[in-house]
Amino acid sequence: MTLINETHDPARKSWVSSANGDMQFPIQNLPFAIFREAGSQSSWRGGVAIGEQILDMAKVAKLTLFSGDAQTAAQAAAEASLNTLMGLGEKANSALRLALSQALTQGSEHQAALEGCLLPQNSAEYGMPCHVTDYTDFYSSIHHATAVGSLFRPDNPLLPNYKWVPIGYHGRSSSIGVSGQAFPRPVGQTKKPDASVPDFGPCQRLDYELEMGVFIGQGTQLGQRIDISKAEQHIFGMCILNDWSARDIQAWEYQPLGPFLAKNFASTISPWVITTQALAPFRHKFTRPETDPQPLAYLSSEQNSQSGNLDIELSCFIQTESMRQAKHTPQRLSESNFKHAYWTPAQLVTHHSVNGCPMTPGDLLGSGTQSGPEAEEAGSLLELTQGGKKSLTLDNGETRTFLQDGDAIIMRAQCRLDGAATIGFGEVVGTILPALV
Amino acid sequence: MTLINETHDPARKSWVSSANGDMQFPIQNLPFAIFREAGSQSSWRGGVAIGEQILDMAKVAKLTLFSGDAQTAAQAAAEASLNTLMGLGEKANSALRLALSQALTQGSEHQAALEGCLLPQNSAEYGMPCHVTDYTDFYSSIHHATAVGSLFRPDNPLLPNYKWVPIGYHGRSSSIGVSGQAFPRPVGQTKKPDASVPDFGPCQRLDYELEMGVFIGQGTQLGQRIDISKAEQHIFGMCILNDWSARDIQAWEYQPLGPFLAKNFASTISPWVITTQALAPFRHKFTRPETDPQPLAYLSSEQNSQSGNLDIELSCFIQTESMRQAKHTPQRLSESNFKHAYWTPAQLVTHHSVNGCPMTPGDLLGSGTQSGPEAEEAGSLLELTQGGKKSLTLDNGETRTFLQDGDAIIMRAQCRLDGAATIGFGEVVGTILPALV
Known part of the structure; x- marks a missing residue:
């Protein structure tokens, strides 16, 4: 600690x-x-x-x-x-x-x-702050998991494993870029619910995900487990992460082995890595609802339950092509806070290594989309527009359900608490280019 | 070509x-x-x-x-x-x-x-033949997908996307080792179907998966797609891959984002990389059943449909601790052939890059378990033992449903056709050590 x-x-x-x-x-x-x-x-x-x-x-x-x-x-x-x-x-x-x-x-x-x-x-x-040796994305916001689950599986939004297992999956390191990254809208297979045959073409439901990134510091060997009491010693620091997502590609491809092309076309991180040391004053106690199970012993420590979360204010902005041309500043889409995470960074690290999987300096762990408990604190358009059913009207009159070509998404993060100096993460900006035909 | x-x-x-x-x-x-x-x-x-x-x-x-x-x-x-x-x-x-x-x-x-x-x-x-820059595992045997699907989802073994999408997911590169790799039995969370609370401890259903590995050669930039007609130019060569799997951990963790700790504790590859050039005489035509849809245009080429598969004989052997002590040679568990793959290596490469995901020299694509059409051609114990319900009796009287500590799994691959010199892949050996408590 x-x-x-x-x-x-x-x-x-x-x-x-x-x-x-x-x-x-x-x-x-x-x-x-x-x-x-x-x-x-x-x-x-x-x-x-x-x-x-x-x-x-x-x-x-x-x-x-x-x-x-x-x-x-x-x-x-x-x-x-x-x-x-x-x-x-x-x-x-x-x-x-x-x-x-x-x-x-x-x-x-x-x-x-x-x-x-x-x-x-x-x-x-x-x-890029480092060569990302392996990239893993977690799913640590229960509010995001519940909201997205209700769109993909209305009968069964939060799966039975969620409150026991820090759900994660492997991502792609080759498409991670630093702030300023611009990338073509992905193309791929999608299928309308009533169609018998899939379509092929540019993604129509392109989204961002507001996440924190955790960089692994000191690594481990094959077979070595990281005890929860020592997990933070293996975290070098954190950044902001935009885990771009193609929702229509995801819906068609993700069963049974999880998201793949819906995620690996691009992920964008902020250039500055805020160290574990710098974040020390912003530790936060997250209390699980009384009706929820307590974490299994390997995911529990006194320190983790007392102050394992971090109070990091998150915000997400859009700047469309029209806004840029009119020199309008980016418009805020939502605010959230990393303190709501159901699983702490230490729990993610310990869980990841519990089976002996080696950790390497430069591994990046995504926190998963950090949506807060209120609907307006959602960290993705999927949630803010209720799966694309309710469009957002921007101040300049444009509307969005999902992202359009030319849209830039800007994410910021900051730690502010009485008695501590305010510190920031800077920002991460990424821009959608037209699909390559 | x-x-x-x-x-x-x-x-x-x-x-x-x-x-x-x-x-x-x-x-x-x-x-x-x-x-x-x-x-x-x-x-x-x-x-x-x-x-x-x-x-x-x-x-x-x-x-x-x-x-x-x-x-x-x-x-x-x-x-x-x-x-x-x-x-x-x-x-x-x-x-x-x-x-x-x-x-x-x-x-x-x-x-x-x-x-x-x-x-x-x-x-x-x-x-290791190379630094594995990113590891992706596919699911290209329809026989494996159907057999495993029937165990995990009896009502719905082969999902509707299977015949359209070359299903794949990202894996972990840090735990890939070369033949000779020995690793402790993973520990993790599992849950019995009728239990209300998960268990924690050593995996009880440890399995191997008989796969081919495809190494990417020439890479691509973010946003660049690889046309199916050029996909093989981006394949440097192939190896044998044992994608070890913890079935009990997998069953509890895999929804909704796919396998994670069930896979990333170890994967073992053969040391020799057989080049695309060396495999040229062993091209094979795979014919989809007439009732199946044809691949979408981006996954189709004349060459791919005529000779996109490869005729590679695969075999898998076990040598238990007792067998080693008695100096018994390994006993064959099954034989299969890569020619049955529903998706070709070229299709895997093209699909992976269709959204602009950059490919890097040294990327490893697993083919997924290569089970053949007959039950005895299964590439995993999960299939050979019908989900652990039917134990195998070895020649020395030992029985197995899943792997025991001390078991070594040996996989071999060879190409033999009239009119061509027989070539081999050598072998890949991996050994299970006791779990670390």
């Missing part, structure tokens, strides 16, 4: 002035991304967000300002992907966080040296 | 005498593996099987005997994984095959140089 320490002190200020009062990247956050100068052919390397700047870890590592674990981690953060850093584990990552926090604090002896390591975020472009 | 050429000539003999008449690795085969001297710390590198020898491609590449594409491919084959070689595509791989075939033929000018590049197979150990 990560403890609150000086790096979380809300009174701490940075000599990077834009960090002070920043609602995304104050000195209490210190997330990692892979970046380079926008439009350049310079090398990808790791960076740390501080206010409106990026601290270039390739430059920092060369200065050898730190020692021991912190310097080892700084060198790993200088690489072109974060997999090595992720694999160093909690101790080294905590050491680097402390070293960076101190070095970026007002009055640090390292200010002069580090001033030469800054690049404005608006001059940068982002790469 | 790969044409039959001089490399397939059954009369061709090699100066490596053990290759002549070899039923696995004659000069007409020339498969690739990653190997090193057994028990050594020497570097992993690519090798080509020829009779009972391995041609060390790291040594071959250094000799620069070849030129152009063939030399480029030889250098790629010298690496510690075959991903680069796979990604070079059909033209370079065909050029290397021709160059190797000529250089290994009796009378070749290169004999003296290449004699120094041989290592006996019984002095070698094998690594």
Whole structure:
């Protein structure tokens, strides 16, 4: 369990002035991304967000300002992907966080040296934060599972295993892209309920899913189980994840082996990875309804039941092609919160490894769509439009049941609690291109 | 489409005498593996099987005997994984095959140089042939789908989408190991039909699945579709795949998103990758029953319907701990043939990419369990024992419904047709260890 320490002190200020009062990247956050100068052919390397700047870890590592674990981690953060850093584990990552926090604090002896390591975020472009070694998507919002289940199986919305098993399935890593990803509308097979023969063509029910992504840090070997009490030590950090979904393709293909082409055409993640350490002040207690079973022993720990969830505010916006042309800002579709998740990140990790499945630094676990308990807190259009039956009217008069070509979906996440500095995840943007014929 | 050429000539003999008449690795085969001297710390590198020898491609590449594409491919084959070689595509791989075939033929000018590049197979150990970038498992045997469906869903064994959609789902790459893999029996949640609460403990219904694995060669970008007429150009080659399955875990977890922990604890592949070129003489025409629908246009081509399947004989053996101690050879459980597959490798590749999902050199596609039309041709114990209801009695008097600790499963594959040299896939062996408590 990560403890609150000086790096979380809300009174701490940075000599990077834009960090002070920043609602995304104050000195209490210190997330990692892979970046380079926008439009350049310079090398990808790791960076740390501080206010409106990026601290270039390739430059920092060369200065050898730190020692021991912190310097080892700084060198790993200088690489072109974060997999090595992720694999160093909690101790080294905590050491680097402390070293960076101190070095970026007002009055640090390292200010002069580090001033030469800054690049404005608006001059940068982002790469994938790591090579995603394996991608698994869970289904941890009971509100989403119930709402979607009622559309696919009206008689049987929430299956009997849901309250016992953290349901998950494997996804595709090759189609995961970083914010800014644009992809053609998928084509595929669909079948109308009353048709005898399937159709083939562009997806007509293209949707987003508002999720959190969990990056695995220290890995395990085949046959090794991760105890629930140690699961968070294997989580490097989190991002925002848009798990795009083709609902009409999904309905026809998903039985008996689950979603496949309905999901693997694209998934988009935010560039900044917010570390487990940074999220420590935002732990949340989720209480299962009294009538629900308690988790089996392997999924239970005192710490997990007391503070295993995270209070992360989520929001989802649309910007259509017309809105972009008229220079309208994105319009909010819904707000939700990760604290409602029925299964915690630690439970997802422990469940995933309980059979001995090896975890690898850079594995990405999707939380599943994070819909809240209220209908307007839904994390997908499928839910907001009741399966496409009730269209949404946007402020500019356009209507949507599902996504149109040119639509961009923007997701944001932020942690705000009294007594803690507000930190943000930045955002993830993805855009639908016309189908390729 | 790969044409039959001089490399397939059954009369061709090699100066490596053990290759002549070899039923696995004659000069007409020339498969690739990653190997090193057994028990050594020497570097992993690519090798080509020829009779009972391995041609060390790291040594071959250094000799620069070849030129152009063939030399480029030889250098790629010298690496510690075959991903680069796979990604070079059909033209370079065909050029290397021709160059190797000529250089290994009796009378070749290169004999003296290449004699120094041989290592006996019984002095070698094998690594994973490549980094498996993404793993997808299909369900291409209609006989398996029907038999398993009748156990999980007696009222509805073959779902309505089966004859239209090449059903597949994503698997886990981190737990794929090469022949020789031993892994602990998985533990997990199961639930008896009449119980109100699930159990937790070691899997009681551990099974194998007899599959073929298809390695993707040349990859594609996000949004790029692979036309059915070009799909085989994207297949580097094939291996044997044992997709171990925990049937009791699967039954409780698989709805609604498909199998997960029931599959991802281990999957074992044979070390040798048999190239698409080597398989050219064994093309087979599969005729759908007249009452079945024809595949949709994107899954149809003249070549695919005429010769898109492959005639590959498959067999599966068990060697229990008692058999090993008594030095009994493995006992055959079943025989089948890949030619019965309802969907061809080309159809699997085209379907996988139809929505724009990027393919990557080193992606592994499992064929799904290859059960034949007869009950005794089943590729899993689930089928052979009718869901565990009818136990098998082995020659030594032991009985099995599902696998016991210490059991090894051995799978073999071979191509034999009049007018062609017989070629083999070698074998894949995997062994069950006791569950970790």
